Amino acid sequence: MATTEPLNQWETAALKTQLAHWRTQYDGLRGGNLKLDLSRGKPGLEQISLSDGLDGVLDGNFIAADGTDTRNYGGVRGIAEARGLGSELMGVPAENIIAAGNSSLSVMHLVLRTATDLGLWSDERTWSRSDKRKLLAPVPGYDRHFALSEHFGIELIPIPMTEHGPDMEAARAAVSDPSVKGIWCVPKYANPTGCTYDHDTVAALAQLPALAAADDFVVLWDNAYAVHDLGDEGDVLASVFDAANTAGTGDHVVQFASTSKITHAGAGVAFIAASTTVLNALDKHLSVFTIGPDKVNQLRHVKFLQGRLQDHMADHATIIRPKFDLVEEIFSRELGGLGIAQWTKPRGGYFVSLDVRPGLARKIIAMAKDVGLTLTPAGATFPYGNDPQDQNIRIAPTFGSMEEIHAAMDILTLCIKAASAEQILAGL
Ligand SMILES: Cc1ncc(COP(=O)(O)O)c(C=O)c1O
Numbered sequence: 326m327a328t329t330e331p332l333n334q335w336e337t338a339a340l341k342t343q344l345a346h347w348r349t350q351y352d353g354l355r356g357g358n359l360k361l362d363l364s365r366g367k368p369g370l371e372q373i374s375l376s377d378g379l380d381g382v383l384d385g386n387f388i389a390a391d392g393t394d395t396r397n398y399g400g401v402r403g404i405a406e407a408r409g410l411g412s413e414l415m416g417v418p419a420e421n422i423i424a425a426g427n428s429s430l431s432v433m434h435l436v437l438r439t440a441t442d443l444g445l446w447s448d449e450r451t452w453s454r455s456d457k458r459k460l461l462a463p464v465p466g467y468d469r470h471f472a473l474s475e476h477f478g479i480e481l482i483p484i485p486m487t488e489h490g491p492d493m494e495a496a497r498a499a500v501s502d503p504s505v506k507g508i509w510c511v512p513k514y515a516n517p518t519g520c521t522y523d524h525d526t527v528a529a530l531a532q533l534p535a536l537a538a539a540d541d542f543v544v545l546w547d548n549a550y551a552v553h554d555l556g557d558e559g560d561v562l563a564s565v566f567d568a569a570n571t572a573g574t575g576d577h578v579v580q581f582a583s584t585s586k587i588t589h590a591g592a593g594v595a596f597i598a599a600s601t602t603v604l605n606a607l608d609k610h611l612s613v614f615t616i617g618p619d620k621v622n623q624l625r626h627v628k629f630l631q632g633r634l635q636d637h638m639a640d641h642a643t644i645i646r647p648k649f650d651l652v653e654e655i656f657s658r659e660l661g662g663l664g665i666a667q668w669t670k671p672r673g674g675y676f677v678s679l680d681v682r683p684g685l686a687r688k689i690i691a692m693a694k695d696v697g698l699t700l701t702p703a704g705a706t707f708p709y710g711n712d713p714q715d716q717n718i719r720i721a722p723t724f725g726s727m728e729e730i731h732a733a734m735d736i737l738t739l740c741i742k743a744a745s746a747e748q749i750l751a752g753l
Contacts, residue, residue: 331664344746359697361733366721376588395620407623411596429583429595439610450541461508463491465706467516470509481708490522493529500537507543513562514550517678517719519671521560531568534577546580550674575600648722659738665745677720692740
């Protein structure tokens, strides 16, 4: 490259020449039968293989610590030692935890369903009393939270993410509307920005139910990446459980986690943490839904992870850290100083969030697709697929091999450079 001056300050002739070069490179990729993918927030083969020891760990002993035979029905809240595992993950006392089935999304579904129809407090406060129901959605955020909310006919109100967590001024202003019933949060290594909410933001979120006009407001705390540090020292997330108890809002915070990205994705154990009042209300719905969770799998997980959760997560980090480093290295090398993109450098979790020049995300994703690279669909990180600036792209580097990520990042950065140069030249 001629220079690493911001691209919009290049001489027009130099930029045109450079664009022609990038275009030639891009055209050379056509018809190459490439099949690359940076869209899947899934653990790679090496990662899931770390937990193959789950198979056989029980060695014929299916009896839980309290004598429960896990092969038989019952125990809607899960076995005690699985609730203990949830306690270790979420930093909440085991008596405040339900150890459920294989997916935290399904227990989020349960909570939204209960909040809507039965109420989370076993009283008259159900969301279905209100004609309109809304949830606050920090953006960019997790598309499945949006899909779940839409499934229940709940409108989503975007709240900007800052480097400290959701913009609390915007959140406080929004909760004066009584139809706003809660807020989605991914508090540690947020999907997709990688942000860990700071202590003030956690405290402010714990106070939000007390400020809300709705008396049935809930903070939905999806701590999916609670132990998913990339380095030796992870980010420290303040306890929302303690903060809510201090703020007197303990009945209005419901937490979620799962082992999906700890052991086998979609074949693990999910957890809910909440006050006794809320857990009692959830029990009513849950006990109609199932006679009990898969306790055999719960016991397997406890035996497999007991006393070695940290080491196990360090093994994950050893596998995926080089992939995140590679993304950072190629972004810096190819785009550094050009002023055409910003990206996050997460200290944990599964994603890198990339912002390109406004108006270009959709185009770049389409350009990449045309030469064999699949990226997360444009707008996916915003409710209704509507990224108002058309600039955010979620990068998921865990699934592919180093070679695939390298090839994919070369293509992505080439598309960003070519599309940006075209846009700049078109605006001159
Ligand atoms: C923030 C967040 N929550 C939940 C999930 C899914 O969790 P589970 O497999 O437990 O349903 C994901 C998966 O990517 C996620 O990123």
